[in-house]
Amino acid sequence: MTAPTPTRTGRPAKRTAIDCAARAVFGREGYTRASMDSIAAEAGVSKRTIYNHYQDKEQLLLSVLQESTHALSAHQQELIDRHLSDPADLRAGLLALGRALAAPQSGFEQHFALVRVIFAEASRLPAEVIGGWRAEGPRRTQALLAEHFTTLTQAGRLRADDPAQAAAHFTQLAMSEAYERSFHGALPLPSTELDELVASGVNAFLRLYEAVD
Numbered sequence: 001m002t003a004p005t006p007t008r009t010g011r012p013a014k015r016t017a018i019d020c021a022a023r024a025v026f027g028r029e030g031y032t033r034a035s036m037d038s039i040a041a042e043a044g045v046s047k048r049t050i051y052n053h054y055q056d057k058e059q060l061l062l063s064v065l066q067e068s069t070h071a072l073s074a075h076q077q078e079l080i081d082r083h084l085s086d087p088a089d090l091r092a093g094l095l096a097l098g099r100a101l102a103a104p105q106s107g108f109e110q111h112f113a114l115v116r117v118i119f120a121e122a123s124r125l126p127a128e129v130i131g132g133w134r135a136e137g138p139r140r141t142q143a144l145l146a147e148h149f150t151t152l153t154q155a156g157r158l159r160a161d162d163p164a165q166a167a168a169h170f171t172q173l174a175m176s177e178a179y180e181r182s183f184h185g186a187l188p189l190p191s192t193e194l195d196e197l198v199a200s201g202v203n204a205f206l207r208l209y210e211a212v213d
Contacts, residue, residue: 015053017043022064027113031061031121058126068111069136076141084148090157098174098198104185112185142167159211166209174201
């Protein structure tokens with residue numbers, strides 16, 4: 001996702017207010033319905049002030065989505081590193097990771113509201129928005145998983161000839177159904193239901209990939 005270049009440099013406080021307002025308005029109203037007028041009102045600035053920072057609505061969406069995607073990717077990298085860096089119990093590590101990634105992630109509610117906008121309005125969104133989110137979000141997370149699955153395979157704990165495919169399978173098996181049932185966090189699942197979905201997915205993943213002596 002290419003970082004947008006603002007048309008002019010303005011005061012950081014106003015830029016921050018605009019970004020916060022844009023995340024809220026896009027998440028609440030969607031991309032098509034959201035207007036620069038409503039974002040300006042939410043931010044407490046004039047529409048002209050927004051155009052001092054962003055040339056149009058598309059560039060504003062790209063910017064706020066890029067920022068929140070990078071923040072979430074860093075958070076997910078920390079989770080992956082914590083649970084998969086030579087875990088004493090591989091199954092326990094995968095269970096803990098699957099649950100941490102599938103559960104609503106505190107502090108990222110607005111990001112997942114934007115993700116729901118992507119799914120709801122994919123046919124109307126600029127291709128750069130969708131491509132950038134995929135590259136910096138889901139694909140980056142799967143690449144991080146693949147790195148750890150490579151290490152675990154080399155250590156004789158997994159048998160993943162194609163770590164990238166194993167990462168995709170882990171995501172699909174351990175997390176995707178939870179995402180779908182919760183509508184990407186809009187309707188959080190009961191804890192027991194989430195645990196059952198993740199455990200079922202992890203068990204299936206290990207049947208495919210766990211190294212057996």
